[in-house]
Amino acid sequence: MSVLVTLWLSLVMIMALLVAAGVFTWVERRGLGFFQERLGPNRVGPFGFFQWIADTVKLMFKADEVPPGGDRLTFRIAPALAATPVLAGFAVVAVAPGWTLAALDVGVIFILAMLALTVYAMVLGAWASRNRYAMLGGLRAAAQMLSYEAFFGLSLMGVVMLAGSLELGAIVAAQEGLWFVALQPLGAALFAIAGIAAAHRLPFDLxxxxQDLVAGFMTEYSGMSFALFFLGEYLAVLLVAALATTLFLGGWLGPWLPAPVWFGLKTGLLALAFIWIRAVLPRPRYDQLVAFAWKAALPLALVNLLATGAVVVLKGGA
Amino acid sequence: MTEMQSPPRLAAPDAAPDAAPETAAAVRQALGPRVIAEQETGEGVPVLWIAPGDWVEAHRVLRGMERPFTLLADLWGIDETARHHRAGQPASGVTVASHLISPERNADVRLKLACDAAAPVAPSVTPVYPGANWYEREAFDMYGVRFEGHPTLRRIYMPNDWDGHPLRKSHHARATETPPFRMTPESFAETEAANTIDPAELGLPTERDGVELMTLNLGPHHPSTHGVFRIVLGLDGEEIVWAWPDLGYHHRGAEKMAERQTWHGFIPYTDRIDYLGGVISEMPYLLAVEKLCGIEVPERAQCIRVMLSEFFRITSHLLFYGTLAQDTGAMSPIFYMFVDREKAYKVIEAITGARMHPAFFRIGGVAMDLPTGWDGLVRDFLDWMPKRLDQYEGMVMRSELFQARTRGVAVYDAGTCLKWSATGPHLRAAGMPWDMRKLRPYSGYEKYEFDVPVEEAGDIYARTRVRVEEMRQSLRIIRQCLERMPEGPIKADHPLAFPPPRERTLHDIETLIHHFVGTGWGTRVPAGEATGQVESARGFTQYSIVSDGEGGSYRTRIRTPSFANLQPIAEVAPGMTVADFIMYLASIDHVMSDVDK
Structure with missing residues (x-):
């Protein structure tokens, strides 16, 4: 019985997430229009709200070809690999006390693993496309993932140490007094940077x-395969925002409003910040980015980890 | 207040107009007996015919003389076979002409070489002026002149399997003069094979340190080549080992068209040479035509011309600014700048009736007088634009990420620019205050107060800074136009000024006949040769015109800045990453129609 319930809830959650990702594309396009002195989509429905539905329908009917010489099977599998791990990652997110599909005791690690898996989508998609721009994009994706994954995990270990748990619900519960963003400002900053990189958003969408790689790893993709890559990207944005909310912003904690509303609000605002950053920042060069990851971010994350560890040990906690 | 990295400096204060007579004497003395004839023209520039055996040596002498001619501004061919009026010139079938400039003297000299009509051969001057490389390829492509000693004498615009040389008088000008075109699978395959670029054939390496290089076709359809431009790259990872620019995808044969149009009818084509420059490229063409006709343009028309040119300089630079920022990945600035461009186009539209390609200048003046209320529109724009430029300082120029992408990237000095004949913001960003508006004022530019912004670094950032400051200077010029717009006629009272005043065509038969004949057959511009030079948004633009006394041009040579500005690519690109190369391309600010003509 409980399996059926979980399955049912999973289905509801997946549907909700797909809609959320669609709505998020609309929010992003309206938001960018607002930031850029232009209108953005405003024809389909009120404020162009149904644009994302129109686009989805359009994408479904678009030709979806495998390029000549491409690896057919891999070419088809890659887009699915972009979206499914991210969807799976949402399973451990705790929206309110007890509101989670799977209260894994390694929840944080699970999400990191799921986000890291998306790089396979890029590398395989790039390789299967038999396109040189795609190839360069795939290589960049692999190098960037290696550089960022290293301090992505380390940046949030401070929080894990303070909370004494890897389970998302427990981490939120540990922030009852003070949000971890106040205790771990450096960790939060590093997490934000790595989070953008993990979601492959500008300025880390190398x-x-x-501008240089046409469309990078997805140059040859069209139709729903293309849409799946985008779905993966938008879902990753939401997942990273949800994770940041959980780890640093006290999750569902907040006065007056019900817990899930707080969680949604915080996640939504963080997702908006992604759009804002995209509107504002230029993109660093690939080697500058990798150098920053290894030479600045990783040492800082280690220092943060050591300092947190020292404090925790001295206070006799954990 | 705007913060500037370094204050723009004035051009050399003694930027006196032409030192022509003195230079002409020095050149004559230096060349001595190598000159076989001196051509009488109204150019104000010595035009010297050189003996075939001395062609390269003459260039070497001028390149090496005191205060040397360091810039080969242009090199082109003239098919003389159908020309009637060439008294006093040596016999020639195809003439090769080169235009040299000495920045130190602020003076020019033009050399000419007579070649055979059937099988023209000329020695290559590339050993003296590497920048002649593409120009000689162009002359080979268009006239079939074989340049002996040229490193890679291949066609530059036309496909490799093209039959004939388009600018020869014997070559057809329109497709309807040839049998219908049929594409068969075989002919398609042949054309494709003929135009495939084989690195080995070009002497480019296929491997480095035992590792095979990846050949990457950047373009002709690529979002960041800024037009249909193809660069074949040899890549080791993301590092560029060699770059081979391939031109011609935007070639429309504008110079051939000029020979088919009336003098007046070619004006709209000039707008489309540098399609972002609008009226700016009408100016050199008309300066040349008016020089041939002996027309003095009235002051009001001159002022209107200057004002519109500066408006277009701003819209062009704004597009550069936005696309450069976009090529770093900053997606917002371009949208803001399009809003500004829209404001400028509103003014341009009110004055000219058109937006990007107004074809507004006329032989002897401009098409229409300024509309009522123009001053209010211009003033609004002048109030609007400076604070927007201040915002962009923070949005783009002071952004650390932007600086990380542009400072110290694609650096080249003034020597490299001159070597490859690159001009305009490239020279000014490398410390050389070389601006035609200051050095050789035309259309009354000497009456305006403005500075020539100069930077020293020669990198992408410096080139951006130069253009940003140029926009401020353009605003200064526009303000002065607004404040001092002279009263008076907008077209010269001259029989060759065209079209004749509309109101008079309906009153006296003489003017009506002039209008009728001029519209049908074209105004007859006196035979001769003349040159118009301007500083366009992209650099040094020169129209060299030959009139044979007909209703249309005999030869219109268009020296566009974008063409030469691309030439340093092969030298500058190696060692860059692909991402930097994209930035470098954006910083060239070329317009492909201005490259391919």
Whole structure:
């Protein structure tokens, strides 16, 4: 019985997330229009709200070809690999006390693993496309993932030490008095940077970088395969925002409003910050980015970890 | 207040107009007996015919003389076979002409070489002026002149399997003069094979340190080549080992068209040479035509011309600014700048009736007088623009990420620019205050107060800074136009000024006949040769015109800045990453129609 319930809830959650990702594309396009002195989509429905539905329908009917010489099977599998791990990652997110599909005791690690898996989508998609721009994009994706994954995990270990748990619900519960962003400002900053990189968003969208690589790893993709890559990206944004909310912003904690509303509000605002950053920042060069990851971010994350560890040990906790 | 990295400096204060007579004497003395004839023109520039055996040596002498001619501004061909008026010139079938400039003297000299009509051969001057490389390829492509000693004498615009040389008088000008075109699978395959670029054939390496290089076709359809431009890259990872620019995808044969149009009818084409420059490229063409006709343009028309040119300089630079920022990944600035461009186009539209390609200048003046209320529109723009430029300082120029992408990237000095004939913001960003508006004022530029912004670094950031400051200077010039717009006629009272005043065509038969004949057959511009030079948004633009006394041009040579500005690519690109190369391309600010003509 409980399996059926979980399955049912999973289905509801997946549907909700797909809609959320669709709505998020609309929010992003309206938001960017607002930031850029232009209108953005405003024809379909009120404020163009149904644009994302129109686009989805359009994408479903678009030709979806495998390029000549491409690896057919891998080419088809890659887009699915972009979206499914991220969806799976949401399973451990705790929206309110007890509101989680799977209260894994390694929840944080699970999400990190799921986000890291998306790089396979890029590398395989790039390789299967038999396109040189895609190839360069795939190589960048792999190098960037290696550089960022290292301090992505380390940046949030401070929080894990303070909370004494890897389970998302427990981490939120540990912030009852003070949000971890106050105790771990450096960790939060590093997490934000790595989070953007993990979601492959500007300024860390080098594997896609349309100015030099046309569309990078997904140059050859069209139709729903293309849409799946985008779905993966938008879902990753939401997942990273949800994770940041959980780890640093006290999750569902907040006065007056019900817990899930607080969680949604915080996640939504963080997701908006992604859009804002995209509107504002230029993109660093690939080697500058990798150098920053290894030479600045990783040492800082280690220092943060050591300092947190020292404090925790001295206070006799954990 | 705006913060500036370094204050723009004035051009050399003694930027006196032409030192022509003195230079002409020095050149004559230096060349001595190598000159076989001196051509009488109204150019104000010595035009010297050189003996075939001395062609390269003459260039070497001028390149090496005191205060040397360091810039080969242009090199082109003239098919003389159908020309009637060439009294006093040596016999020639195809003439090769080169235009040299000495920045130190602020003076020019033009050399000419007579070649055979059937099988023209000329020695290559690339050993003296590397920048002649593409120009000689162009002359080979267009006239079939074989340049002996040229490193890679290949066609530059036309496909490799093209039959004939388009600018020869014997070559057809329109597709309807040839049998219908049929594409068969075989002919398609042949054309494709003929135009495939084989690195080995070009002497480019296929491997480095035993590792095979990846050949990457950047373009002709690529979001960041800024037009249909193809660069074949040899890559080791993301590092560029060699770059081979391939031109011609935007070639429309504008110079051939000029030979088919009336003098007046070619004006709209000039707008489309540098399609972002609008009226700016009408100016050199008309300066040349008016020089041939002996027309003095009235002051009001001159002022209107200057004002519109500066408006277009701003819209062009704004597009550069936005696309450069976009190529770093900053997606917002371009949208803001399009809003500004829209404001400028509103003013341009009110004055000219058109937006990007107004074709507004006329032989002897401009098409229409300024509309009522123009001053209010211009003033609004002048109030709007400076504070926007201040915002962009923070949005783009002071952004650390932007600086990380642009400072110290794609650096080259003034020597490299001159070597490859690159001009305009490239020279000014490398410390050389070389601006035609200051050095050789035309259309009354000497009456305006403005500075020539100069930077020293020669990198992408410096080139951006130069253009940003140029926009401020353009605003200064526009303000002065607004404040001092002279009263008076907008077209010269001259029989060759065209079209004749509309109101008079309906009153006297003489003017009506002039209008009728001029519209049908074209105004007859006196035979001769003349040159118009301007500083366009992209650099040094020169129209060298030959009139044979007909209703249309005999030869219109268009020296566009974008063409030469691309030439340093092969030298500058190696060692860059692909991402930096994209930035470098953006900082060239080329317009492909201005490259391919």
């Amino acid at each position: 594997q896609e970088s349309e």
